[in-house]
Amino acid sequence: MSEPTSSKSSKSTSIDINNLCLTFETQTEPVHALSDINLQINSGDFVSLIGPSGCGKTTLLRVIADLEKPTSGTITVEGKSPHEARLDRSYGYVFQTPALLPWRNIESNIHLPLEMSGYSKHEQKKLSQQYLSLVSLIGFEKKYPWQLSGGMQQRVSIARALSFNPDMLLMDEPFGALDEITRDRLNEELLHLWEKTQKTVVFVTHSIPEAVFLSSKIVVMSARPGKIINVIETNFSKDRTFDIRETPEFLEVSQLVREGLKEGHNDGS
């Protein structure tokens, strides 16, 4: 993707976060999960949040999704409060685990959000077919989750998140539990999906190659308190494959991210 600001489809701001803090009150002492976060995400961006565990990257994603309330600061999602955005079903959320309902078959799992959005049975069927084909799972409609591999389950989960055509896709380490081979393949698939659907994607990861390969914008975070160290924009071609991992540009960006993480680590300790 070319630079977000110069891209035609990416002019409007999708997510705007200013001076956001979040403190968890615990019995012993308050935990500063997020501290003074400022971040603008344009629509059509693929943004990765990367950092060590405990840096608040998942918490930040949950704040965007209105699954967590900030203590102070402002945040707008698609021009609305996160709460309104959630009520409008503005995002599809992909969790660390596939989170499929074990008593529903694959097709029926994809119908779940559609049922709640009030789609007709006919439309549900049409959309589940459309999105299952997008993640290459046609033929598995009637299978149950336990009959699929972990990678396939996570693809179902992505199809489900896209099925009701939300503006954004929020992904919380979706490939963290998968083996590296599956993970590489799903990374390429996800890149193509992003390209096809033009969604805004916010992607939490702790893998540098994954973040650099997928993102148009990489947000490097550090822990205790969780804050943003650096925002790195990338400029790889849209139809890239994993071959670019050998190119000097890729290694250069990876190095930048690694330095950012190291800097955050030194600050923290």
Added chain:
Amino acid sequence: MEANRILNIIMSGSVGPVVILVSIIIMVWYAGAVYLNSSFLIDRYEKNNIDWSLSELATDSWSMERPVLPSPHQVAKELKKTIWDKKITSKHSLVFHSGVTLSSAMLGFAMGTFLGILLSVGIVYVPALDRTLMPWIIASQTIPILAIAPMIVVVLGSMGIVGLFPKATISTYLCFFPVVVGMVKGLRSPNIILVDLMHSYSASKAQVFWKLRIPASIPFLFASLKIAIALSIVGAIVAELPAGAQGGLGARLLSGSYYGQTNLIWAALITASVISATLVSVIGRMERSINKRMGLQT
């Protein structure tokens, strides 16, 4: 070696072990009948100066009219007499009495399951009920059912409620407890990620309940129902004991002990346990078929 192989063949199926276990129980039963009935018989032999051998003692103790413990074939004869030979409408037919017990047990089971589910939903959704209700529910089960059953029957009787309903209430009293405990656990069983998932779709409370919590609770419900249905029979029998009831297995047990007819008592007991076992296995079958329809691994 050969003996080992034969043993393996016998024990590998499901019939072999059952047959062996039942044979052992019957042998122990016969031995027990001799042991428990012997003191009375030996007294009689000595009073009448009769010489006796062990084989005579065994034969006699297996054919007494009012034994302390009747032998299996005496109970079998009683069962045949009261189940096959009597007309179903007869007051002496165990089929008739089983029907009486079964109908109040089933009504009590249905009411208990309904009450249990209702209470569990209240406990899961209303924090105040969560804190206040559970201690009372547990306390209710620490009261001996034998103590409370006559009071319930008498109190309801004085209010003009007689017949099936008071008896069913005792079954309900026993049944609702496992259902509450199981369903509270079941309704709370969906993990936090699934709850967040529903939240991310801005699902309503009703949608979370019907699409997530209820399906997730089904396996827990069936585990509870198996306990509850067996308890419903116990409840119905206990309810028939104090009421001077005209019908039911409990009434048979009572009249059996009035007249020292141990054969009758044992026949009624065995009938009750066969009914309970059958009901539990019916629930088990329903569970398997629903699991299959829900695509769950069994």
